[in-house]
Amino acid sequence: MKLSHDELKNLMKNKLMKAGLNEDHADIAAEVMTWSDERGYHSHGAVRVEYYAERIAKGGITANPKFEWEETGPCSGVFEGDNGCGYAVAKYGMDKAIEMAKKNGIAVVGMKNMSHSGSIGYYTEMAAEQGLLAISFCQSDPMAVPVGGTEPYYGTNPISFAAPTADDRTVVFDMATTVQAWGKILDKRSRHESIPDSWAVDEKGNPVTDPNHVNALLPIAGAKGYGLMMMVDVFSGILLGVPFGKHVSSMYHDLSKGRELGQMHIVIDPARFVGAEEFKKAMSASIDELGEMPTAEGYDKVYYPGERAMLRKEKAYATGGVEIVDEIYEYLKSDDIHFDRYDHKNRFAE
Ligand code: NAI
Numbered sequence: 001m002k003l004s005h006d007e008l009k010n011l012m013k014n015k016l017m018k019a020g021l022n023e024d025h026a027d028i029a030a031e032v033m034t035w036s037d038e039r040g041y042h043s044h045g046a047v048r049v050e051y052y053a054e055r056i057a058k059g060g061i062t063a064n065p066k067f068e069w070e071e072t073g074p075c076s077g078v079f080e081g082d083n084g085c086g087y088a089v090a091k092y093g094m095d096k097a098i099e100m101a102k103k104n105g106i107a108v109v110g111m112k113n114m115s116h117s118g119s120i121g122y123y124t125e126m127a128a129e130q131g132l133l134a135i136s137f138c139q140s141d142p143m144a145v146p147v148g149g150t151e152p153y154y155g156t157n158p159i160s161f162a163a164p165t166a167d168d169r170t171v172v173f174d175m176a177t178t179v180q181a182w183g184k185i186l187d188k189r190s191r192h193e194s195i196p197d198s199w200a201v202d203e204k205g206n207p208v209t210d211p212n213h214v215n216a217l218l219p220i221a222g223a224k225g226y227g228l229m230m231m232v233d234v235f236s237g238i239l240l241g242v243p244f245g246k247h248v249s250s251m252y253h254d255l256s257k258g259r260e261l262g263q264m265h266i267v268i269d270p271a272r273f274v275g276a277e278e279f280k281k282a283m284s285a286s287i288d289e290l291g292e293m294p295t296a297e298g299y300d301k302v303y304y305p306g307e308r309a310m311l312r313k314e315k316a317y318a319t320g321g322v323e324i325v326d327e328i329y330e331y332l333k334s335d336d337i338h339f340d341r342y343d344h345k346n347r348f349a350e
Helices: 005-018 023-038 046-057 086-104 121-128 182-190 223-236 276-292 307-318 326-333
Strands: 068-073 076-084 106-114 133-138 159-164 170-175 261-268
Touching: 005 023, 005 046, 005 326, 023 046, 023 086, 023 121, 023 307, 046 326, 076 086, 086 106, 086 121, 086 133, 086 261, 121 133, 121 159, 121 170, 121 261, 133 223, 159 276, 223 261
Parallel strands: 076 106
Antiparallel strands: 068 076, 106 261, 133 159, 133 261, 159 170
16 A cells, blocks of 8 residues: 555554554654654654554553753753654754754763654654764663674664754665564565574574574674674663663563663754765765766665655655555554463563
């Protein structure tokens, strides 16, 4: 089923409100998930609504949270999320960071006790659209093995960077620190296909090619990815005093309890460095140069981070809308809130 931005967003928003979430937070969550689906990040779009609806209905996302903002210095602050909707916490946290960076040049804003906030590129893009640079990191549930280990310790702990240009392009780099998402393993299982040995390990920490024997995902680029996922946990977990490493709550373990996750936004005003206009002009020149580079065999162009996502969005709307799996569309327009499918599943929600 192909849907317009508003059709998709309103279906998701209504479902979250039916589950009990307040309208303001349902609106933000639906907007961010639409952002993901439009860009082809379907793993963080409408497919997640039923899970959130179940968690809201069971009390594991506070439907009407009491947010608190504490300014801890001219360039720093902490946003207490009361285990409310992670999308709203991350969006309001970025609003604060943008305001602070515009005033004081840089902002480091931690958000704590929040639930899952989806595609974190949405929040860094918010800052870039205001002419600022941004970085965001967040915790996610343990499913990746550290190099040399046997047990999952870190989550897929994503990192996003964004930067403005002098034109309508925005560079948004947004990635998980594992080689693949768990969803890709499930997909391979359902197709009875093997996986490359660089994706995951078994119970003994050995690489696996049989997707049925996966015990943990591997970090990107070996020790380098392991180091990155650790530092994501340091900046967005340990620094904020929330559970860290293997103590981070599982997405599916108990849907009646808040997840107590952490996220960190860092926003920088280029006016305090090379100058706002000079920065943007050089950004445009840099991505022009990349795009004009002769390509290696098998490639049509050198893309800048986020460019292919924007092209997927443009193509979706030029061809009738964002493609949503029929089964998910049927659920979204039904009166059902959830089917009790996620609570107490193992960390991989098989
Ligand atoms: P991905 O692997 O599709 O893309 C990663 C980055 O590489 C993107 O910035 C993309 O623009 C860039 N890229 C990909 N191919 C490129 C090419 N040929 N040329 C230039 N740039 C290219 O993304 P991934 O790692 O699968 O993450 C998907 C989404 O999942 C992200 O939005 C991320 O924030 C989200 N996520 C959220 C988590 C959470 O707990 N909130 C956990 C893990 C991921």
